Every structure is written in C-alpha cells, then in structure tokens.
Amino acid sequence: MSLGIVVVSHVPEVAAGVVTLIRQVAANVPITYAGGTDDQLIGTSMAKISTAFEDNSADELLAFYDLGSAKMNLEMAIEMSDKTVHLYDTALVESAYTAASLLQAGVPLAAVEAQLAPLKIK
Amino acid sequence: MLTTTQTIAWLNNFADKIETNKAYLNDLDTPIGDGDHGSNMVRGLTAVKATLADKSNADLTTVFKATALALISKVGGAAGPLYGTAFLEMAKASKDGVTDLGILLATALAGLKKRGGAATGDKTLVDVWRPVLTAVHADRLTSTVIKTAVERTKPMVAKKGRASYLGDRSIGHLDPGAVSSGYLFTALLETVVQS
Numbered sequence: 001m002s003l004g005i006v007v008v009s010h011v012p013e014v015a016a017g018v019v020t021l022i023r024q025v026a027a028n029v030p031i032t033y034a035g036g037t038d039d040q041l042i043g044t045s046m047a048k049i050s051t052a053f054e055d056n057s058a059d060e061l062l063a064f065y066d067l068g069s070a071k072m073n074l075e076m077a078i079e080m081s082d083k084t085v086h087l088y089d090t091a092l093v094e095s096a097y098t099a100a101s102l103l104q105a106g107v108p109l110a111a112v113e114a115q116l117a118p119l120k121i122k
Numbered sequence: 123m124l125t126t127t128q129t130i131a132w133l134n135n136f137a138d139k140i141e142t143n144k145a146y147l148n149d150l151d152t153p154i155g156d157g158d159h160g161s162n163m164v165r166g167l168t169a170v171k172a173t174l175a176d177k178s179n180a181d182l183t184t185v186f187k188a189t190a191l192a193l194i195s196k197v198g199g200a201a202g203p204l205y206g207t208a209f210l211e212m213a214k215a216s217k218d219g220v221t222d223l224g225i226l227l228a229t230a231l232a233g234l235k236k237r238g239g240a241a242t243g244d245k246t247l248v249d250v251w252r253p254v255l256t257a258v259h260a261d262r263l264t265s266t267v268i269k270t271a272v273e274r275t276k277p278m279v280a281k282k283g284r285a286s287y288l289g290d291r292s293i294g295h296l297d298p299g300a301v302s303s304g305y306l307f308t309a310l311l312e313t314v315v316q317s
Contacts, residue, residue, distance in 0.1 A: 043162070043198030068283060069200035072237055076194065076203055 004030035004058025
C-alpha cells in the first residue's frame with residue numbers, strides 16, 4: 001500500500017508552488033496537484049482533482065486544499081474515485097510539507113495524522 | 123407533479139435572470155466575497171441552457187443530471203458544487219420515481235446542507251431554500267416569501283463561505299448565494315407554481 005499526496009488550490013501557480021516546495025523534502029513520494037478551474041481561472045475543478053487522483057501512482061492519498069469550495073469539489077471527486085483519499089482541514093502549506101517529509105521518511109499514516117492534527121484550521 | 127417541459131422552462135428562466143443580474147451578483151459578492159458570483163453563475167447557466175436545448179423529450183432524471191453536471195464543471199466557485207449537488211440529488215430522487223416538487227426540493231436541500239455544511243442562519247443559500255421549501259409544502263410560495271428570505275440574510279453574520287472570513291463585517295450585506303437562489307425560486311414560481 002503506497003501513500004501519495006494531492007494538493008488542491010484555487011490558483012494554478014499556488015498548487016504548483018506548494019508542490020515545488022514539498023518535493024524538495026519528498027523526492028520519492030508520489031505528488032500530484034490540481035489548481036484553478038478548467039479555464040485556468042481562479043477556482044477549483046472537480047475534473048482536474050479527479051485527474052490528479054488518477055495520475056498519482058499511489059493507491060492511498062492524502063489531500064490538502066486552500067479554501068472551502070476546494071473542499072466541496074474534493075469531496076465530490078472522492079465520492080467518484082476508487083482510491084482511498086484522506087482529506088485534511090489543515091493549513092495547506094504547513095500540513096502538505098509535514099506530510100511530505102514524514103512520508104518520505106516512511107512514517108505510517110496514523111503517525112502522520114497525529115502530527116497533522118494540531119494544524120487543523122478549517 | 124413536475125414535468126420535463128416545466129423543468130426546462132424553469133431553468134431557462136433562471137438562466138435569463140442570472141444573465142440579467144450578472145453585474146448585480148458580482149457587486150454583491152465584492153464587499154464580502156471574491157466578486158465573481160455573477161460571472162460564475164452565468165458561465166454555469168449558459169452551459170445548462172446549452173445542454174437542455176436538446177432535452178425536451180428526455181425524462182426528468184436526465185434533465186436534472188445534465189443540469190448538475192453543467193453546473194459542477196462550469197461554475198468554478200462554491201456555487202458549482204452546491205447547486206450541482208442540489209440538482210444531482212433531485213436527479214437521484216426522480217430516478218426513484220419522485221416527481222413531487224416539495225419532495226424533490228427537500229432532497230436537494232438535504233444534499234446542499236451535507237455538501238456545504240451550512241446550518242440555518244449561517245448567511246448562505248440555505249437561508250432561502252429552507253423557508254421556500256416550507257412554503258412549497260404548504261402550497262404557499264409567493265414572491266414575498268422569497269424576497270423576505272433573501273432580505274433576512276442581510277443582518278446575519280456569515281459562518282460559511284468566503285464571507286465568513288469577515289466575521290461581523292459581513293453584517294449589512296445580502297448573501298450573493300441567497301440572492302441567486304432567490305432568482306431560482308422566482309423562476310420556479312413563474313414557470314411551475316403559477317402556471
């Protein structure tokens with residue numbers, strides 16, 4: 001069972017930027033992202049999120065997002081996905097970074113989640 | 123009993139109202155949100171109109187589902203998953219044979235609340251959907267019921283959505299989602315309830 005990370009933001013550059021940051025500490029963790037709407041406008045896209053799920057080589061995913069409507073599109077994509085996706089209401093940059101560095105170190109999911117818990121802000 | 127013809131007329135009327143009030147909805151969304159509710163809704167409803175153009179012989183489930191998918195994929199903001207879920211829930215209920223407007227709307231509201239997590243009084247579209255639903259059940263939906271529900275969001279403190287970041291500063295502003303839902307139900311009143 002492999003664990004991967006999915007980053008979702010309203011802005012394509014924010015999603016890509018967070019991934020650039022966390023890849024630095026997680027070279028071997030499968031990481032994909034979805035940013036902006038289908039038209040590259042500010043917002044989120046369920047289709048893009050579903051693609052980020054499918055394109056991620058891991059079969060169990062940890063998903064992080066920026067603002068509320070991203071969560072709604074994430075939930076819809078989760079309902080339609082065959083993969084197990086864990087969704088966290090945590091500070092995006094800090095929690096994605098925390099998860100990335102712990103997964104790279106081979107830390108099991110329960111321990112990762114324990115460390116994410118205090119980062120819950122939403 | 124809600125029919126395909128009525129539903130398409132309802133949604134086309136809703137699309138026209140959204141188009142007419144695009145700038146107003148953007149303006150409402152500017153002080154307490156991100157200023158794009160009108161533009162987002164127009165994008166979604168334009169797609170709804172396009173997909174419904176060849177659905178006059180389709181069943182109710184197909185009409186609701188096509189509407190939901192257009193809204194989910196085109197709106198972009200929070201309104202996409204919210205309105206999309208509402209129509210998806212109505213599609214599911216109609217597939218089980220439900221054609222009663224009150225039951226369909228009740229199913230949609232339950233889906234809306236689950237998706238957005240908003241309760242009554244949180245200054246969201248739920249604050250319009252709930253009183254409208256009560257009125258539909260009592261066979262007493264009027265434009266006054268709708269207008270009153272929309273106006274009541276003005277003194278509320280936003281607890282959900284982008285406006286919630288402003289806390290008390292959201293007081294005194296209408297909720298843009300409540301206003302667009304007001305158009306949805308005014309369209310319903312004109313095309314289904316009164317005809």
